[in-house]
Amino acid sequence: MPTASSAHRSLLLCLCLCLCIALLSNSAAALPSPRDLRFSVEDIAAVEAALPRRSRASSSKTTFFEVDRPLRPPRGSSGPCSTLLLSHSFAFTLTKPPVTAAYSPPPCLVSGASSVSLAVLEWRAECRGAQYDRTFGVWLGGAEILRGSTAEPRPGGVAWSVSKDVTRYAALLAAGNATLAVYLGNLIDDTYNGVYHANLTLHLYFRPRGGAGARSSPPSAAADAVVPVSRSLPLNDGLWFVVQNATDVQSARVAVPPNAYRAVLEVYVSSHDADEFWYMNTPDQNGPFREVTVLLDGDVVGAVWPFPVIYTGGINPLIWRPITSIGSFNMPTYDIELTPFLGKLLDGEDHELGFAVTNAQRSWYVDANLHLWLDPKSSKTTGGLVAYDAPKLAGSIVSHSADGIDGEYEATASRNITATGWLSSSCGNVTTTFAQRLGFSNTNVVSGHGTAQAINQTTDALTTVTAGAASAQQQVHQSFPLYIFLGGDGSGTSSQRLMRRVEIGFDETRSRGGGAATSTLRNSQAAAAEVTLRDDAVVSASWRMHQTYAFGASDGGCYLRNVSSVGYDVLFDHHDASCAGTTSGR
Ligand SMILES: *[C@@H]1O[C@H](CO)[C@@H](O)[C@H](O)[C@H]1NC(C)=O
Ligand SMILES: *[C@@H]1O[C@H](CO)[C@@H](O)[C@H](O)[C@H]1NC(C)=O
Ligand SMILES: *[C@@H]1O[C@H](CO)[C@@H](O)[C@H](O)[C@H]1NC(C)=O
Ligand SMILES: *[C@@H]1O[C@H](CO)[C@@H](O)[C@H](O)[C@H]1NC(C)=O
Ligand SMILES: *[C@@H]1O[C@H](CO)[C@@H](O)[C@H](O)[C@H]1NC(C)=O
Ligand SMILES: *[C@@H]1O[C@H](CO)[C@@H](O)[C@H](O)[C@H]1NC(C)=O
Ligand SMILES: *[C@@H]1O[C@H](CO)[C@@H](O)[C@H](O)[C@H]1NC(C)=O
Numbered sequence: 001m002p003t004a005s006s007a008h009r010s011l012l013l014c015l016c017l018c019l020c021i022a023l024l025s026n027s028a029a030a031l032p033s034p035r036d037l038r039f040s041v042e043d044i045a046a047v048e049a050a051l052p053r054r055s056r057a058s059s060s061k062t063t064f065f066e067v068d069r070p071l072r073p074p075r076g077s078s079g080p081c082s083t084l085l086l087s088h089s090f091a092f093t094l095t096k097p098p099v100t101a102a103y104s105p106p107p108c109l110v111s112g113a114s115s116v117s118l119a120v121l122e123w124r125a126e127c128r129g130a131q132y133d134r135t136f137g138v139w140l141g142g143a144e145i146l147r148g149s150t151a152e153p154r155p156g157g158v159a160w161s162v163s164k165d166v167t168r169y170a171a172l173l174a175a176g177n178a179t180l181a182v183y184l185g186n187l188i189d190d191t192y193n194g195v196y197h198a199n200l201t202l203h204l205y206f207r208p209r210g211g212a213g214a215r216s217s218p219p220s221a222a223a224d225a226v227v228p229v230s231r232s233l234p235l236n237d238g239l240w241f242v243v244q245n246a247t248d249v250q251s252a253r254v255a256v257p258p259n260a261y262r263a264v265l266e267v268y269v270s271s272h273d274a275d276e277f278w279y280m281n282t283p284d285q286n287g288p289f290r291e292v293t294v295l296l297d298g299d300v301v302g303a304v305w306p307f308p309v310i311y312t313g314g315i316n317p318l319i320w321r322p323i324t325s326i327g328s329f330n331m332p333t334y335d336i337e338l339t340p341f342l343g344k345l346l347d348g349e350d351h352e353l354g355f356a357v358t359n360a361q362r363s364w365y366v367d368a369n370l371h372l373w374l375d376p377k378s379s380k381t382t383g384g385l386v387a388y389d390a391p392k393l394a395g396s397i398v399s400h401s402a403d404g405i406d407g408e409y410e411a412t413a414s415r416n417i418t419a420t421g422w423l424s425s426s427c428g429n430v431t432t433t434f435a436q437r438l439g440f441s442n443t444n445v446v447s448g449h450g451t452a453q454a455i456n457q458t459t460d461a462l463t464t465v466t467a468g469a470a471s472a473q474q475q476v477h478q479s480f481p482l483y484i485f486l487g488g489d490g491s492g493t494s495s496q497r498l499m500r501r502v503e504i505g506f507d508e509t510r511s512r513g514g515g516a517a518t519s520t521l522r523n524s525q526a527a528a529a530e531v532t533l534r535d536d537a538v539v540s541a542s543w544r545m546h547q548t549y550a551f552g553a554s555d556g557g558c559y560l561r562n563v564s565s566v567g568y569d570v571l572f573d574h575h576d577a578s579c580a581g582t583t584s585g586r
């Protein structure tokens with residue numbers, strides 16, 4: 001058992017290193033290491049011991065959850081047809097090969113990918129004891145289909161599950177036999193003894209036969225082929241590439257079938273180690289701006305300005321219990337339209353798709369899937385690039401400080417990418433334009449002689465794809481606000497308080513047909529935690545979370561959720577999928 005004083009020491013260390021950042025100094029020695037934004041097992045044990053007896057729950061399991069809208073099959077669908085793909089206990093798995101299972105399409109999938117109206121991948125897991133949050137990935141035939149962070153367990157155990165819409169991988173699911181691989185790099189020692197037990201299940205729903213739902217594919221129909229851009233088995237890690245620094249480029253060669261008429265690259269990304277909390281990094285740590293650039297034969301053809309996923313152990317792990325941070329159990333992916341470049345890709349040769357991370361420090365896990373639509377009526381399509389403009393990233397960091405400790409710096413960045421190309425198939429000769437307008441700003445304010453730090457960041461990404469007429473335009477506008485406050489008082493006295501606040505949002509508007517069909521999501525969390533220490537011991541800890549999730553679509557789809565927790569208890573949880581104004585409580 002850790003002693004109170006060892007717990008106190010690490011909390012104090014945490015207070016000091018996090019808050020006494022000599023932000024504007026050039027001394028690398030004064031910089032915090034990323035783990036200082038994490039709590040040790042002793043810290044957590046000391047906090048749990050200070051909770052009211054009722055909340056300690058040492059023998060019963062707690063369920064943690066990520067707020068998301070429920071997945072519902074289109075009306076008239078049959079199913080689900082459910083198949084357990086893998087069941088495994090992840091103990092000492094770090095630097096070991098991924099766990100694999102042979103996959104063959106379930107017998108209910110006989111009539112092929114186009115019969116699938118909804119495919120859901122369900123990850124259900126449990127863990128008991130002490131363990132860090134671990135990043136895991138799931139690959140089918142080398143294509144990543146789910147990435148998440150695990151929940152950090154409690155002594156009495158935790159359980160969580162995530163259901164992801166994997167309909168866009170229908171071609172992979174229906175294709176022949178393949179290897180399913182899961183990498184979850186866990187470590188077991190005397191202190192960190194939590195083993196992750198996980199089940200992975202595929203649920204398939206099917207379109208009604210012959211009915212209205214069986215008519216030709218909807219506009220957003222899944223691709224005909226999904227080509228992985230990742231590392232190949234066998235290996236002792238995930239299949240993701242690991243980008244280590246700002247000049248590192250990781251790549252794979254891909255070949256495109258000769259009759260492709262549309263290509264979309266879906267990028268998976270997560271930040272780790274020195275860049276886990278990249279948005280809090282000082283100028284000495286390459287500043288707070290990061291982007292993943294996608295390179296085709298060395299040219300930047302798209303950029304991902306990632307949502308800052310905070311893993312379940314980040315900032316203060318208590319904040320994410322039981323409502324986890326946005327995207328942590330099911331990380332978002334980002335689409336780059338490559339159709340304007342198809343002319344080049346269709347030359348019958350292999351081409352290099354590479355990934356770099358601007359300003360990177362160790363480590364970024366990046367890989368991608370190339371979704372391809374194939375012309376059913378022709379064995380050959382042709383294309384050509386008409387225009388391509390990708391000026392250099394514009395960005396700056398400005399610092400202001402009177403005393404070298406307290407002060408402020410502001411980082412901004414902006415990038416535009418535009419590409420236009422034609423593609424001739426049996427559907428005619430269509431010109432496609434892909435445009436990205438990306439903006440970023442981050443302010444980092446240190447005050448109180450280095451005892452408080454506040455960062456306020458916004459990422460704004462507007463992506464437009466126009467294929468043919470302006471009425472066929474698709475637009476995705478994402479905005480990711482992030483505010484983090486670290487502070488405290490009483491440093492060096494017998495009575496201290498450590499405070500953390502996080503406000504984070506994932507806002508997205510999608511429109512199709514030049515605005516004829518739209519959907520809007522506003523997903524926001526506001527959370528705070530406070531730990532009180534007296535004479536070197538934790539005397540109390542409290543935390544609260546409020547999340548609102550509002551989704552609405554012009555086709556009538558909607559989902560509202562308004563949920564709040566204090567400590568481990570859910571205070572209220574209102575949800576409404578009818579959006580008729582009635583609210584059902586829990
Ligand atoms: C996984 O499935 C097995 C068999 O159905 C079940 O006993 C076990 O509890 C499941 N584990 C989880 C984490 O759901
Ligand atoms: C696919 O796997 C199944 C079960 O392992 C096996 O019976 C079948 O012969 C395989 N099919 C092919 C085409 O390899
Ligand atoms: C960057 O990372 C690559 C790949 O690990 C390595 O070969 C290279 O030496 C690194 N460069 C610097 C400047 O550290
Ligand atoms: C990107 O385009 C916008 C106008 O759409 C312009 O204001 C901005 O300066 C451009 N940024 C860069 C880096 O070219
Ligand atoms: C398709 O249209 C573009 C521009 O309008 C033209 O340059 C190209 O030659 C056309 N391709 C074919 C195969 O007709
Ligand atoms: C963060 O900055 C934005 C834009 O300047 C501002 O509207 C917002 O109030 C700030 N958030 C906080 C919590 O200070
Ligand atoms: C969420 O529910 C609380 C408690 O019922 C209420 O006070 C608040 O206005 C609701 N917020 C939203 C955005 O609906």
